[in-house]
Amino acid sequence: MEIHHKTEAERKAVLDVLADVPFPSVNADRPAGLLKRCPAASVTPLVDAPELASRAGVAHVQIKDERERMDLGSFKALGAAYVIAQDAETGAAKGQTYVTASAGNHGLSVAAGAQAFGAHAVVYLAETVPEGFADRLRGFGAEVVRQGAIYEEAMAAAAQAAKDRDWALLSDSSWPGYFDRPHVLMEGYLVLMQEAVSQMPAPPTHIFLQAGVGGLAAAAAAYARKAWGDAPRIIVVEPEVAPALFASVVAGSPQITAGPESAMGRLDCKEPSLIALKGLSRDADDFMLITESEGATGSAACAEAGLPTSPSGAAGYAGLLAARDSFDALGLSDQSRVLVVLSEQAA
Numbered sequence: 001m002e003i004h005h006k007t008e009a010e011r012k013a014v015l016d017v018l019a020d021v022p023f024p025s026v027n028a029d030r031p032a033g034l035l036k037r038c039p040a041a042s043v044t045p046l047v048d049a050p051e052l053a054s055r056a057g058v059a060h061v062q063i064k065d066e067r068e069r070m071d072l073g074s075f076k077a078l079g080a081a082y083v084i085a086q087d088a089e090t091g092a093a094k095g096q097t098y099v100t101a102s103a104g105n106h107g108l109s110v111a112a113g114a115q116a117f118g119a120h121a122v123v124y125l126a127e128t129v130p131e132g133f134a135d136r137l138r139g140f141g142a143e144v145v146r147q148g149a150i151y152e153e154a155m156a157a158a159a160q161a162a163k164d165r166d167w168a169l170l171s172d173s174s175w176p177g178y179f180d181r182p183h184v185l186m187e188g189y190l191v192l193m194q195e196a197v198s199q200m201p202a203p204p205t206h207i208f209l210q211a212g213v214g215g216l217a218a219a220a221a222a223y224a225r226k227a228w229g230d231a232p233r234i235i236v237v238e239p240e241v242a243p244a245l246f247a248s249v250v251a252g253s254p255q256i257t258a259g260p261e262s263a264m265g266r267l268d269c270k271e272p273s274l275i276a277l278k279g280l281s282r283d284a285d286d287f288m289l290i291t292e293s294e295g296a297t298g299s300a301a302c303a304e305a306g307l308p309t310s311p312s313g314a315a316g317y318a319g320l321l322a323a324r325d326s327f328d329a330l331g332l333s334d335q336s337r338v339l340v341v342l343s344e345q346a347a
Helices: 008-017 029-035 052-057 080-089 107-117 131-139 149-165 180-199 215-226 246-252 272-284 291-303 313-324
Strands: 002-005 047-048 062-065 097-103 120-127 144-146 208-209 234-241 287-288 336-341
Touching: 002 246, 008 131, 008 149, 008 272, 008 336, 029 080, 029 180, 047 097, 047 180, 052 062, 052 313, 062 144, 062 180, 062 313, 080 097, 080 107, 080 149, 080 180, 097 107, 107 131, 120 131, 120 149, 131 144, 180 215, 180 272, 208 215, 215 234, 215 272, 234 246, 234 313, 246 272, 246 287, 287 291, 287 313, 291 313
Parallel strands: 062 336, 097 120, 120 144, 208 234, 208 336, 234 287
Antiparallel strands: 002 287, 047 062
């Protein structure tokens, strides 16, 4: 485990470099209203987990449980499908081909949204993505294309296909010149935090948020600041082999990182979303890297508590657990009230 407390100089440096990049939206009412029209939409539970709190040495651990979101198995159901639903309102979705790359659940959201609104989905997968996931995509009518050894190579291929074939690129990341769709997509993620705010009996003292490209973390952090101000301490958790946000904040500018494959596969992203990086440079307090062993320990602890999930899904809690011997560094105590997101089903 490694912890970095963001400095004011780092915040200013990132915001200066990303001056032309939009901040994450905090308008949760728009996606919430649209999702109410979806038959599969329902509020996910906030679970009080005393066993996990005791293990971590804090007073309360409350878990926003996204494993059954819209029957797709993760919070990602709130993202791409919401973008396609917005397109459908203007008549732009029917007959459209949406193309993306996915390390996991984002592709399912694209596929399900396309199927629901009369569109077509093409999903590029890196070689490391299990074939079982490819079959799930095909079950929603998506065309699956294998390309590249890592997610970033699959994403480059998807972007090129969109350009060559005049398809709609629907990524959950953002980069120079590509902000509109990911900005709307991240707005969809606000729904889970809006629900959590209404479900919690009191504001948390700490929020641990796992991150890949950073979309979930940035959206959740932005809404948490809107609802609770500066009070919660927000910690972003990444695999040590994919420190895209951590490295970028330390450097004061976006960084492309390198490392071996992580078992926290949904978080194994080597380059940050620029919208997410800008938002987190403003809203997060700390950035944490956890080892593969720490990630596995977190998911095992959740399973023992009756909340089975993947190492990616439990990475926020894994970060809290890894900090057990470093409470002072994060202002934790035995009176702390911690919010984490269980972001996906067990594999």
